[in-house]
Amino acid sequence: MGMDNLSGQASKDSRDRMISWLRSNEAKDILIDLQRLLISHQALGPENGGDGEYEKAEALKAWLRDQGIEDIQSINAVDSRVSRKIRPNFFIKVTSNPAQPILWVMSHLDVVPPGDGWASDPFSLKIEGNKLIGRGSEDNHQGLCASILVLLALKKFKPLRESGYGILCVADEEVSNQYGILHVLEHENPFGPQDAALVPDGGSPDGGDIELAEKAVLWLKFRVQGVQTHASRPDLGKNSTTSSSALILKLRELYDQFPQTNELFTPVYSTFEATRREENIPNINTVPGEDIFYMDCRILPEVELNQVLFRVDELVTKVEQDYECRIFVEIVDRVEASSTDGAHPLLKFLQREVEEVCKVKPRLIGIGGSTVAAYLRQHGIPAVVWAKLTEQAHQPNEYSLVENTFADAEVILRTLLSYSLK
Numbered sequence: 001m002g003m004d005n006l007s008g009q010a011s012k013d014s015r016d017r018m019i020s021w022l023r024s025n026e027a028k029d030i031l032i033d034l035q036r037l038l039i040s041h042q043a044l045g046p047e048n049g050g051d052g053e054y055e056k057a058e059a060l061k062a063w064l065r066d067q068g069i070e071d072i073q074s075i076n077a078v079d080s081r082v083s084r085k086i087r088p089n090f091f092i093k094v095t096s097n098p099a100q101p102i103l104w105v106m107s108h109l110d111v112v113p114p115g116d117g118w119a120s121d122p123f124s125l126k127i128e129g130n131k132l133i134g135r136g137s138e139d140n141h142q143g144l145c146a147s148i149l150v151l152l153a154l155k156k157f158k159p160l161r162e163s164g165y166g167i168l169c170v171a172d173e174e175v176s177n178q179y180g181i182l183h184v185l186e187h188e189n190p191f192g193p194q195d196a197a198l199v200p201d202g203g204s205p206d207g208g209d210i211e212l213a214e215k216a217v218l219w220l221k222f223r224v225q226g227v228q229t230h231a232s233r234p235d236l237g238k239n240s241t242t243s244s245s246a247l248i249l250k251l252r253e254l255y256d257q258f259p260q261t262n263e264l265f266t267p268v269y270s271t272f273e274a275t276r277r278e279e280n281i282p283n284i285n286t287v288p289g290e291d292i293f294y295m296d297c298r299i300l301p302e303v304e305l306n307q308v309l310f311r312v313d314e315l316v317t318k319v320e321q322d323y324e325c326r327i328f329v330e331i332v333d334r335v336e337a338s339s340t341d342g343a344h345p346l347l348k349f350l351q352r353e354v355e356e357v358c359k360v361k362p363r364l365i366g367i368g369g370s371t372v373a374a375y376l377r378q379h380g381i382p383a384v385v386w387a388k389l390t391e392q393a394h395q396p397n398e399y400s401l402v403e404n405t406f407a408d409a410e411v412i413l414r415t416l417l418s419y420s421l422k
């Protein structure tokens with residue numbers, strides 16, 4: 001009894017010391033130093049005209065080693081398009097007990113191109129009061145810096161091996177994830193069966209939004225074939241634009257066929273929208289023989305994707321009969337819905353700490369898809385997306401607020417202490 005009380009008191013003291021250190025001037029200096037380093041390295045994927053994340057990752061690893069963080073494990077992906085041929089992914093995991101559940105924080109190293117409208121050099125940190133300005137400062141350096149501040153606080157005040165904490169840095173989030181989290185999950189997946197992940201790459205200004213579910217994404221291409229003819233003799237052909245328009249309207253019936261609702265999402269129902277339409281013929285006086293359009297569907301987790309495809313087929317057949325045309329359907333993209341159980345301990349602790357630190361009633365939400373968290377969930381890893389953000393991602397003059405980074409770090413630390421010691 002006496003011993004328990006003593007160690008309980010000691011851990012409460014170290015917890016309080018860690019929390020107050022996370023808001024100290026020393027922590028702020030470290031944050032600014034780290035943001036300056038991260039912003040100065042342009043980590044653009046080759047699709048965005050860049051040379052990848054290699055130099056940035058190396059600079060960050062060297063910085064971490066200077067802070068006494070030695071045990072950094074790489075899971076590099078090979079990419080012949082960049083000069084170093086490597087897209088870097090790496091992790092730091094601290095625990096001594098293999099059975100201990102690990103709370104991971106996953107951030108990405110890459111950024112999007114700066115675009116126009118910057119008042120300062122996007123790749124050089126500018127400080128304006130509590131705003132740290134530069135490309136990547138909020139997306140995703142804020143989450144990355146918060147996770148590193150927590151690591152440093154643990155190292156300073158607590159035996160690291162007791163922590164059950166992991167930091168994962170990935171490449172290629174802004175483009176395909178193929179050289180980033182997908183590579184990690186398919187090669188040297190560091191996640192254990194009890195682990196969970198926080199992805200600080202989405203959120204709201206008051207910190208209240210906690211995203212735990214995503215709708216499925218289904219992109220379909222419809223190629224409608226009729227018979228081309230002169231517009232003055234429609235009787236000799238089959239107007240594919242008319243058939244294709246009839247199909248677009250017919251597909252609206254999907255809304256009635258899948259009326260399920262789920263209050264996590266906005267809107268609460270699945271959506272089935274015709275979107276892009278390709279140009280058919282350049283002139284006005286020809287009845288087009290072929291018409292192509294696309295549909296974007298966002299489907300609730302409780303709806304079977306195959307059931308949707310089956311219904312689409314039925315509607316297509318009906319229009320083929322009514323309009324005497326041929327219709328070819330192609331799946332352009334398909335990402336399954338994913339959700340983390342609202343009763344998972346991570347969510348329980350995270351909600352409590354968000355309420356405590358951000359003074360806001362947490363809101364569990366689902367989104368229309370799809371973030372990197374979906375890939376984690378598809379691999380059986382409970383994952384939530386949360387951060388306190390001004391929503392600067394991809395904008396010119398992107399900035400991150402020092403107090404938001406501190407709030408993220410404090411929530412991560414407090415959630416971690418509950419999670420790994422639960």
Ligand SMILES: [Zn+2]
Nearest residue numbers: 108139140201
């Ligand atoms: Zn991001």
